[in-house]
Amino acid sequence: MNTRLGLRDNPIDAIEEECLGLDVFARALTKFVSHCETPMTVALQGDWGCGKTSMMNLIRNNLCKERIGIIWFNTWQYSQFKQEENLPMLLLSHLVNAIGSTESKKWLDELWSISRKATEVALLGAATVIGQKDTAKALTEAFGRSEGPQDPSKIICGLRSRLEKAVCDRMQKENLDRFVIFIDDLDRLKPIRAIELLEYLKLFLDLEHCVFLLSLDYHIVVEGLKDKFGFAEAARSAKRFFDKLIQVPFNMPVESYQVNHYIRKLLSRTDIEYDERDVALYRSLIEKSIGFNPRTLKRVFNSLYLMRLVANEMGHQKQDSGIIASRADMIRILFGTLCIQFAFPEFYSFLSVRNRQRNIIGVFSNQDWIDSDDFDPLRKSMLREAAVSGEARGHEPERVRYKMEKIAQYMKVFLKAIKLRSSDGGEDLTEDDIMNFIKMTEFSHVMKNGESSQLSGDSEG
Secondary structure, eight states, X not given: OOSOOSOOOOOOOSGGGOOSSOHHHHHHHHHHHHHSOSXXXXXXXXXXXXXXXXXXXXXXXXXXXXXXXXXXXXXXXXXXXXXXXXXXXXXXXXXXXXXXXXXXXXXXXXXXXXXXXXXXXXXXXXXXXXXXXOHHHHHHHHHOTTTSOSOHHXXXXXXHHHHHHHHHHHHHHHTOXXXXXXXXXXXXXXXXHHHHHHHHHHHHOOOXXXXXXXXXXXXXXXXXXXXXXXXXXXXXXHHHHHHHHOSEEEEOOGGGSOHHHHHHHHHHHTTOOOOGGGHHHHHHHHHTTTOSOHHHHHHHHHHHHHHHHHHHHHTTTSGGGXXXXXXXXXXXXXXXXXXXXXXXXXXXXXXXXXXXXXXXXXXXXXXXXXXXXXXXXXXXXXXXXXXXXXXXXXXXXXXHXXXXXXXXXXXXXXXXXXXXXXXXXXXXXXXXXXXXXHHHHHHGGGGOOTTOOOOHHHHHO
16 A cells, blocks of 8 residues: 555645645735844744644745744754753753854853753743742842852843844844744643743843744643742733733634635545535534644544544445445544544543433434433533543533533534435434444444543443
8 A cells, every 4th residue: 555544743844735724824924024123022822733833834934035044943842852941041052053153152151051040030030020029139039149140130131142243243144134033832841831931032032133933822821820920810910921021922813724625635635535515514513523723633534534444344334234324424424423522522421321322312403401311420420520620610510511512512513414415304313314323423432532431330320
């Protein structure tokens, strides 16, 4: 077999690979970072897996056509080698080496000799932003009169001056207009480490002729401040912290992604049969469950492709398999079932209990089912999960109600997805529709997520 199977979870690296509609935004961002005043810090914000690195790759490729120096720093790469505590100085060293000034490399050792103190200053700077410390006192305490200079702020100014001179020398030597420094994968760090790096950026790398472009999930800032300072109003203070560090926040345009085109692309790349009339239905299933996150979508489509291979090996198209559906129908039903697995694991486990599907499948056409006593095991499981995760401490019942309503919205779409195209039964489910649903639930169990709740004990005593 020459064809490679599955979808790699890699960001796109060239415009030829782009199918989300990122290009227009990448061109606009390229123009901004190429001509904005400096120093400037731009943050690409969005959930993990939404395409931030892909956007940065497109911008980097566009900048290659300009007289701009490009430096790329991947924080995840260093944190993998247990270097998280040294990330601020690693970034500074990376920048110095990338600029390539002979003079600047001579004082790189000096930078490392004060790295521990400098990082401490950075963290105290974060406290200053949120009103926890006096800046001058914090700097003096961090360096200590017996170990460092009398005026620690001069060290920061001195480092910045040296870096700015190195940048200017390189720009003059190569006739560059500016440097753009990409800092990727901040949201894959421990939140406290991301906070350290962000404050370090502000103290030491706020350089003329430099634009910093960061990939960042805002909630990392909130969690990092909670971890470090443990104060109750972290969300409000996080905004003040974020606004002080970031001049231009840019939210990834997930709502503007070319969803239908991307779905067709994934279906084609995995060689999965589909009916063109089903593309809008696939989109609705996605929107009501997992949401449009490219990384998550690839995981679901990889699972779908593997399930199709398993189905082929098991002969699920045969009459004795219990499934009566065209290949396109079978794939659509299986996709809808996998969306339940990924988005609503407790609900999937609830459905997986033997003989339960046939008894309850008909109730989902009416949202009143969420108050039925038949779903008490599901509510109990959700309450336990909320309590363990702490995601809604003190508000678990409201959170469970919200999840149940989300499931109800999804199931209205799912009922349409399990209807056979060849069926003439109108809006009501036929016996074949119900049997296909039951068989697909049983069949998809092998792809069940490890964190899914087990509800068989709740229902069977």
